[in-house]
Amino acid sequence: MLSSTALFAILSALALSSVQAAPADKDSLDYLANKAGKRYLGTAIQAYQLADPKYTQILESQFNAITPENEMKWEVVEPTEGNFDFSGTDKASTSHEIVAEAKKTGSLVRGHNICWDSQTPSWVTSITDPTRLKQVLKNHIQGVLGRYKNDLEYFDIVNEPLNEDGTYKSNVWYNVLGESYIETALRFAHEVAPEMKLCINDYNIETVNAKSKGMAKVAANLLAKNAPLHCIGFESHFIGGLTPQDIPASMKQFSALGLEVPITELDVRIPVGANDQPANATVAKQRDDGYYTAVSACLGDSLCPGVSIWQFADPTSWIPGVFKGYGSALIYDAEYQPKSSYYATQQALKDGKTTATHFKGIKV
Numbered sequence: 563m564l565s566s567t568a569l570f571a572i573l574s575a576l577a578l579s580s581v582q583a584a585p586a587d588k589d590s591l592d593y594l595a596n597k598a599g600k601r602y603l604g605t606a607i608q609a610y611q612l613a614d615p616k617y618t619q620i621l622e623s624q625f626n627a628i629t630p631e632n633e634m635k636w637e638v639v640e641p642t643e644g645n646f647d648f649s650g651t652d653k654a655s656t657s658h659e660i661v662a663e664a665k666k667t668g669s670l671v672r673g674h675n676i677c678w679d680s681q682t683p684s685w686v687t688s689i690t691d692p693t694r695l696k697q698v699l700k701n702h703i704q705g706v707l708g709r710y711k712n713d714l715e716y717f718d719i720v721n722e723p724l725n726e727d728g729t730y731k732s733n734v735w736y737n738v739l740g741e742s743y744i745e746t747a748l749r750f751a752h753e754v755a756p757e758m759k760l761c762i763n764d765y766n767i768e769t770v771n772a773k774s775k776g777m778a779k780v781a782a783n784l785l786a787k788n789a790p791l792h793c794i795g796f797e798s799h800f801i802g803g804l805t806p807q808d809i810p811a812s813m814k815q816f817s818a819l820g821l822e823v824p825i826t827e828l829d830v831r832i833p834v835g836a837n838d839q840p841a842n843a844t845v846a847k848q849r850d851d852g853y854y855t856a857v858s859a860c861l862g863d864s865l866c867p868g869v870s871i872w873q874f875a876d877p878t879s880w881i882p883g884v885f886k887g888y889g890s891a892l893i894y895d896a897e898y899q900p901k902s903s904y905y906a907t908q909q910a911l912k913d914g915k916t917t918a919t920h921f922k923g924i925k926v
């Protein structure tokens with residue numbers, strides 16, 4: 563148990579360390595990621611955040627890849643059948659703004675997502691006829707990927723398809739179409755957007771376990787059928803002190819098959835006290851080590867094209883709302899100042915030595 567004086571000293575030190583000036587451009591994360599073997603350093607954003615000049619300044623100076631956090635999810639894009647809404651009445655909440663921002667800055671975009679058990683409208687999840695569900699899936703993919711086929715480099719076509727034991731998760735797709743739904747969705751997507759890299763994205767596959775082994779089987783079966791599968795997204799929602807040490811071995815399960823292994827949703831949550839501050843210096847260091855470990859793992863596999871963080875500043879992280887007592891999971895604080903986790907990320911990028919082989923190249 564810390565005395566209140568000691569706690570105050572730690573909090574003061576954290577506050578002091580958070581007023582450092584923004585780093586120079588050649589120390590920016592995107593510059594360093596590109597230097598570390600032509601990789602990207604990305605972040606999830608929501609379109610409304612682009613109205614904040616401070617937010618946008620960091621986005622544009624530190625990141626060269628963007629994932630729309632919600633804006634391309636089914637319930638947003640096709641809330642009722644056949645009514646696609648990309649720019650809609652509330653422009654600030656749309657994918658349109660995000661793609662325009664990425665084009666302006668030369669950042670790549672990771673589309674997210676098509677088949678998922680969440681944020682899918684009930685007019686879809688209530689379908690029980692396989693023929694009709696396939697038609698609805700095809701229409702949706704044509705609507706979304708048709709519109710963005712020249713704008714997006716990657717798309718998480720299937721999101722979180724497996725249970726922890728490596729079996730298929732119950733969702734409308736699996737329940738109505740069986741396991742072939744993944745192949746079906748990939749083929750529809752590839753028909754519409756033949757240049758786009760199509761991914762399956764999941765969590766808890768960052769270590770060698772039943773789930774990642776199950777995913778490796780799914781991937782190998784798809785490739786054996788020549789299905790257009792190009793990447794397995796490692797979400798990487800980690801807990802400080804529990805970041806897997808065998809991420810490289812888990813990546814190898816997929817990169818050995820020729821699949822890319824992007825880190826897609828990185829954050830490292832830790833116990834927090836008041837104001838989302840780390841409970842103590844130990845947990846803060848564990849968070850920073852988590853960032854270092856994850857980024858280093860990506861840099862250690864030539865088929866890891868980059869790392870995306872799930873938002874970059876703590877106030878808009880999903881963590882505190884979902885994991886009570888946890889937070890401080892990102893790399894900028896509430897004042898948009900870089901935290902020690904930012905510098906751990908930067909150091910990992912500086913220490914990385916390998917080159918990514920599949921990556922097109924992006925702005926720095």
Ligand SMILES: *[C@@H]1O[C@H](CO)[C@@H](O)[C@H](O)[C@H]1NC(C)=O
Pocket residue numbers: 563564833841842844845
């Ligand atoms: C730091 O905080 C964590 C979480 O509350 C606690 O388990 C741990 O014992 C604390 N460590 C120190 C050195 O205070």
